[in-house]
Amino acid sequence: MQHPNDKPDPNLHQRFDRLLAKMIPEYISQIIAWARANGFEEGKKAGQRIFHIREPSSSPVSKDLDPGLYGPARFEVAQASLQMRARVKQLVEEKLLSEPTEHQWSMILADHPATCVSAGAGSGKSTTLVLRVVFMLEYLDIADDEITVISFTKGSCQDLRRTLRRVLGLWRTSGVSESWALRRVRTFHSLLYGIAMAALPLQDFFENVGGGRRKAAEDIEEADIDNPMASSNLTPDQAALLSEAYRMLFATDGDFRSDILALLTASLMRPAASSRPRQVTGWQHFAQLRDRAVADALGQVWSKRGWPFPGVEPTVYAFFRTMDGREFFANGKDRATQQPIVLELPSDASEDEKGLVVEAEGCRPTTLGSAADSRRTSIRGLADRDYLSIGTVEAAQTFSYRAQYATMDSAQITPALAPIFSYTLPGEFKAVPIYEALYDQGAFIESLGQPVATLLSHIPKPRVLDETVYFGAALARFWPHFNQSLRRKHLMTYNEVLLALTSAKPGQIPVSKLTAMRHLLVDEFQDISPILANWLKAMQRLLVQSNQTLPVSVMSIGDDWQSIYGWRGSSPQLFIDFKDYFPAHEACGEAVTLKFTDNFRSVKSVVDDAMRLLQMVRKKVTKDCIPVPPMKSGDHGVVLHEYGKAAKAPADVAREMAPLIEQRWQEALALNPATDEAVIVMTRRGAVRDALRRLLPATKYPKLQIYTYHQAKGLEADTAIMIEDCSPGRPFPFRNMVFEASGSYPNYSYDQSAIDEAYRLAYVGVTRGRRRVVWAVPEVDATTSAKVFKLQQSTLLLA
Known part of the structure; x- marks a missing residue:
């Protein structure tokens, strides 16, 4: 099999000409003299040809460096493709493999060294990825130790290894060992571990400290280190x-x-209202009338929590007046700055404290809980100066520290x-x-x-x-x-190691440690972060610098529609603009993006509703999604279910949802599911998940899975039940500033990325369902993503 770099050199004939000209000039002169002496003109007329070989008059022009990392040659796949297709056809006939679609074949047989595969939910990318590895190893003659499949979690790597061993074993009759698969399929951080230990004065990573995660030195090469960001809790x-x-x-x-x-x-400061009404109106009128009484009552409640705190002048006074002379009161002053201090209802207030009756002339008696809420809102909307606000025990402690x-x-x-x-x-x-x-x-x-x-x-x-x-x-x-x-x-964080290795110069990292990164296949690429992408490119560039006659390649496989980890730094932008982040040599042409459009998991009604969510996403790869499974009686897309008018405690939500889940579970079992996944339940909060697991234990409810939305990614069931809305969260000023300063995301704020991610998370939830989807929320009108379906009369049922 011809190696990609074994193509004929287009300049070879010129080099040969020059060699002849230098070695036999006298012989050429003799030929010319003989020709003239023996009837050159007659011979020419007779059709004889005389070749004049001349040395070039000038040296070749030197070329600029090409910034592209991948190329200049593409993989030679013409003959290899025929052989691969023939072998797969044979295995399909023997019912050992399923026939790939033409979209899947385009990935398996790709010839470009920088290829991005946009594979939607249920598109069969995992098996296709494994067949790509087989093609590279068995038909492109890439050495085993020069190829690595990378994924994010230990679990996903284990799944890929099992599939790779089974499929590659159909080519290698001697079998594929577990240890071989362990070296070929790695998590990002296990691959990084071995390189870092060889290149840096490092004993371990900060993220491995505690919790039983520390690895012995002798286990470095085989370490299967999970993604440290998978757990947000510090040891x-x-x-x-x-x-x-x-x-x-x-x-x-x-x-x-x-x-x-x-x-x-x-952190305690509340800014003056940006625009203050000229006068108090409506309910603010009554809030002002009772404000002094409420301030006094709050002082009494806080006295049980140490009020007045050190550094406070506990003087109740009117700290601002409205345009029509209405007064609102502070509970004291900060001695150091003379800033007014406004007490709010303590976050840990008891029901008795909330129920205290507040009376004021011109107002109906009301509870302290209600009156304090009106007071807080009124002051925040009317105050003409900054003030310090204390409403939690933590805030009180913060003030004391200060x-x-x-x-x-x-x-x-x-x-x-x-x-x-x-x-x-x-x-x-x-x-x-x-x-x-x-x-x-x-x-x-x-x-x-x-x-x-x-x-x-x-x-x-x-x-x-x-x-x-x-x-x-x-x-x-x-x-x-x-x-x-x-x-x-002698500790470092993974990120600091990544930054250090990314800036490494040739010779600083043993090339033998980088060999496995010559040809990379990155699964779940939508979850990659810029720091990881930069590291991958830097390591492959070191390989090119060590020997530029040996090529490197990268294939990314994933789905930006399922990118749901932006809050920890992942960016679908790397996927969307792949060709810009992974530049190819001019002679090779820019990186290629392939698209899988078939969905082998979900029926049309589910796919259609999932696509409605994606219409709300601002930045994404545009592609079709074509459902393959046929619709059957009773199949449906998103059905909305309202279970209340306000958010509830996790235990209350679980009790409310348990009957609905049990009903849908029984219906799913009646469908005789072919797999162990009849129903998958997804929650926004882990506490709701835990409460549901206690009420609906797996021992009593087989084929029922209960996870958070993030945990459910990659799973599926006949019926998907989504609980609670997928929302973007609060505005994040600090990360907005960081996004802008990074220069990585022009005209795209962190808040906008969070909005996009909320819809993508909902898309992940909907596409876990093969045949039916139910979405339960407290109140549809108050949701972000669920209300996309409110006006969809064809599949909307409000229970």
Whole structure:
């Protein structure tokens, strides 16, 4: 079999001419003299031909370097394709394989060294990927140790290995060993592990510390390390390392300390209303009449929680007036800044406290819970100045920390005294310790492929000073310090290793460690992040630099429609603009994108409804989705089910949903499903999933699966039941600034990407269903993605 680089050299005849001219000039002269002496003209007339061989008069013009990584030659597939098709046809006749579609054959037999395969849900990409590996190994003569299939999770790799061993075993009669498959199919992080250990002074990764995840040195090559981002929870050992770095920096770096203290203040600050009505109207009128009484009542409730806090002047006073002279009251002042302090109903208020009766002249008696809510809304909409707001125990602690450190001499501060407080960066869903908040955002920034401090320095000067600004300033100082503290312990984060290896020069990494990356097939490519893409390209470029006569190749397989991990740095943009991120040599032509359009999983009604969701996605690969399974009686797309007018506690949602799930489970069993997946239930919250599993245990309800939306990706069942809406979450100012500063996503904010991702997540949920889909939400009108189906009369049933 001819190697891709064994094509005939188009310049070979010119080189041969020059060689002859140098070796036999005298012989040429003799030929010419003889010809003239023996009737040159007569011989010419008789049809004889005399060749004049001349040396070129000038040297060849040197060519510029081509920036493309892949090429210049394509794979020689003409003869190999015939052989592959013939062998597959034989195996299909023997009922050992299913016949690939022409779209699948285009992937299996692709000749371009940089190929992107956009394969939708249920398109059969996994088996096709395995057949591509067989074609490369058995017909393109690529060595076993020069090819690697990469996926994200240990579970997906195990599935691919099983399929590869079975299918490749149809060609290799001696069989395919488990250890061989382990070396050929790897997670990103297991592949990175061995290279990093050989190239860097590193004992282990920060993400492997604690939780039983540490690997012995002798297991490096065979380590099957899972994606560390699959779990968002830090181990106690990891938290201790972060806390240690944070405490030391707080005690020794005055600028970092100032940023943290400013962040404490800013996190409590509420800005003045952007536009204030000229006068109080409607319900605000009654809120103002009772405001002093509510302020006094809240002071009494907070007195059980330590009010007045240190640093507070507990003086109730009117801190602003409306245009018509209506007064609203603060509960006190901050001694250090004289900022007004407004107390809100404590987040941990008891039912008795919420039910306290508030009375004021001109108003009907009402409960403190209701009155405090009106007071909070009124002040936020009317206040003409900034103020400090305290409504949670965490906020009260934050204020106390701020007051304590604002007056403390820096010489008194030790690491043990550094404030460890819970913090919720605007845009996040939950409060975490401040060092964890810094780590989460630092890791996200690095996933974009740039060092944290470098990217943060590209953010333009702020127009206002708010907590995102102080948080960014603190992070820019914390991240280098954290990495340095890890290196002193011979630890590094995966992201720091990726950045270090991406900038490696020839000779810094043993080529033998990179051999397996010469030909890469990346599964679930829609979940890749820029930092991983940059690393893959950098390692392959080192291979080219070591010997540019040996080619490299990459094939990405996935579906940007199912990209649902943007919150941890993954980007479908790499998939959408593949040719720009993975440049090919000019002689080879730009990277190729292939599209799978057949859906072998879901019936037409399900596919049609899934496509309705994708119409809402702003950035995506445009392709058709053609359902293959026939419709049967009773099959349907999305059926909406309302179970209330407001969000409920997880246990309440589970109790409400259990009868519906049981009914649909019984209906699915009556369909005699051919597999063990009759019903798959998906929830937005893990707590709802856990509550449902307790009510509907697998031992009692066979063929019933219960997962979160993210866990369900890759699974399927006859009936899919979706619980709760897929929504984009809160605006995220800090990540919006990071997105813009990175330059990677022009005219595309993080908030917009989150909106797109919400619809993609819903698409993943709908396409888990083969024949029927039910979507249960508290209130359709209040949803983001579910309401896409409200006006769809053909499949809409409101229960």
